[in-house]
Amino acid sequence: MTDKKKPSGQPDKRRAIVHGALQLFARDGYTRASLDAIAAEAGVSNRTIYNHFTDKAExxxxxxxxxxxxxxxxxxxxIDRHLAKVVDLENDLVELGLAWLRLLTSDLAPHFALIRQINAxxxxxxxTALKVWQETGPGRVRQELAxxxxxxxxxxxxxxxxPLRAAGHLMLLISADNLTDRTALHDETELAAMVSAGVRAFLYGYKR
Amino acid sequence: MTDKKKPSGQPDKRRAIVHGALQLFARDGYTRASLDAIAAEAGVSNRTIYNHFTDKAExxxxxxxxxxxxxxxxxxxxIDRHLAKVVDLENDLVELGLAWLRLLTSDLAPHFALIRQINAxxxxxxxTALKVWQETGPGRVRQELAxxxxxxxxxxxxxxxxPLRAAGHLMLLISADNLTDRTALHDETELAAMVSAGVRAFLYGYKR
DNA sequence: AGATTATTACACCGATCGATGTAGACATTA
DNA sequence: TAATGTCTACATCGATCGGTGTAATAATCT
Incomplete structure (x- = not known):
């Protein structure tokens, strides 16, 4: 399933390229991000990129x-940190959701910009690439949550x-907000309110 | 406020250009959509576009x-059709939400692809352009709903x-789903379930 | 009809970009 | 030392694209 690749070249160079490429792909999108810019961002020669990857697409x-x-x-x-041992389910779910949303402004932020690019x-x-991404990304998280x-x-x-369907619903209800409206930046209290609303909606349907 | 423009050229040509441009901008994004392709899609000469618009940006x-x-x-x-006279609030809100979501697969579908492009x-x-769009689009709808x-x-x-804040929450809860996950196409029943869940979440917080 | 404007086809420019070639510098290994 | 492989700087090619100029044609207006 997972295709074995031959990562030729020096590993640190390769990592620098991938890291720099993430920044530019996330900011400018696939087409607009030029290989020269990526090379500069990674502190690497243009030619070196083609030593590690056959293609821009790859x-x-x-x-x-x-x-x-x-x-x-x-x-x-x-997920594991908040749901391994549940004491107050609603509170734990809210904390889980808040921890997730905090990723949007963490050092992982470029990832979500990249997702928006993919979505566009x-x-x-x-x-096939889309399917692979779906399975190794959100799919895996959803399975764990389920x-x-x-x-x-x-x-x-x-x-x-x-459970899998329920997990999907919960993820949706938690993270729906900031993924849609990018113009309004929500403060921490508003964030908490939205997550709480989402969690309550989930529990309203599934609690017993 | 609203900048008066001078729509020079023949109106039907202009409409054809705008319509064709929407299709290609929605599918390919701003950068990838070439003016030649837009001209072809609109059944119009390349040069004519520059007779109606100064720029690709404009x-x-x-x-x-x-x-x-x-x-x-x-x-x-x-909104007006479903909320002018309310008999069963929950049911009317669900119907409203479903009517909204049906737009995603209507002839207005390219618009939402365009929104994804903008988001990316x-x-x-x-x-400033973003602010204008926000105000004349979702902002106006939210105001009406409020x-x-x-x-x-x-x-x-x-x-x-x-009310304005509540309207924002309701819009979010109704339309959150399909805007995020584009890989899974939801059938009509699943759609209804999601809208119902969103509406119930809204009423759970605001009903009295 | 005459004048004006819009539209078209075509050629062209400058810039950008993906990709490749080449040759030398550097490091590692045998 | 000799050999191998990587990295870098630079040069180049072919293609695409935004935008402009031009001149002829078609449509519109007075």
Missing amino acids: LFQTVIQDSTRRVADTMIDI EIEYIPP DRLRQIAGGGQLTLAD | LFQTVIQDSTRRVADTMIDI EIEYIPP DRLRQIAGGGQLTLAD
Whole structure:
């Protein structure tokens, strides 16, 4: 499944390229981000990029997979940290949601700009790449969350017919806001209010 | 406020250009959509575009404003149709939400692709243009919805401290889903379930 | 009809960009 | 030392694109 690649060249150079490319792809999008600019951002020669990647497209693909994996890992960490042992379900879910939303302004911020780029160019991206991204990213997070929810349901605090579906709903209700309206920046209290509303909506449908 | 323009040239040509440009800007984004392609799509000479618009940027701006105004008008129509006389508030809100979401697959669909493009290139778009778009588009819809909600609150079915804020929350809860996850196409029943969940979340917080 | 304006097709310029070639500098390994 | 592989700077190619000039044609107006 996971295609084995031959990462030729020096690893630190490769990492610098991927990191720099993420910054520029996130800010300027696939087309507008030039390889010269990426090379400059990475502190690397233009030619070196082609020593590590065959194509601009392959570089883009690598950047997506790399960033997606890192962010998904972080989100799963947050899930485990907040839902491993539940004391107050509503409060724990709100804290989980807030921790997620705080990622939007963390050093992982460029990732979400990249996601917006992908979303915009979705008609232009090969469906297989899109499927892979979906599975190794949001899909994995949703699966982990579903497992935790099922575990909680086992304790009698929830009633779940379809945990995976419920996990999807919860993720949606938590993170819906800032992903749509980018013009209004919400302060921390407003953020908390929105997350609370989302969590309550979830519990309203699934609590028992 | 509203800058008076001098729409030189033949109106039908201009309309054809704007319409064709919307299709290509929506599909390919600002950068990738070439003027030659737009001209071909509109059935118009390349040179004619520059007879109606000074710039690619001005054309883009015009397309945004035009499409935004049309969609906002449609959404406001839907508001008026469902909330002019409320009999069953929850049901009417759900129907309103479903009518809104149906726009995503209507002939207005390119508009939302365009919005995704704007969202992606948001760092690249002049803030003033962004502000104008926000005000004549979602802002106007939100204002209209707020007015209706205030009217309903006058009847005692809602308790609103800040109708405008409440309107924003409701719009968010209704339309959050499909704007984020574009990979999974939701069927009609799932759509209805999501809208219902959003409406219930809204009423849970505001009903009295 | 005559005058004016809009539209068209075509050629062109300058700039950008992806990608490749080349040759030398540098480091590592045998 | 010799060999191998990577990195860098630079030069170049072909293609695309935004924008302009021009001259002929078509549509509109008075």
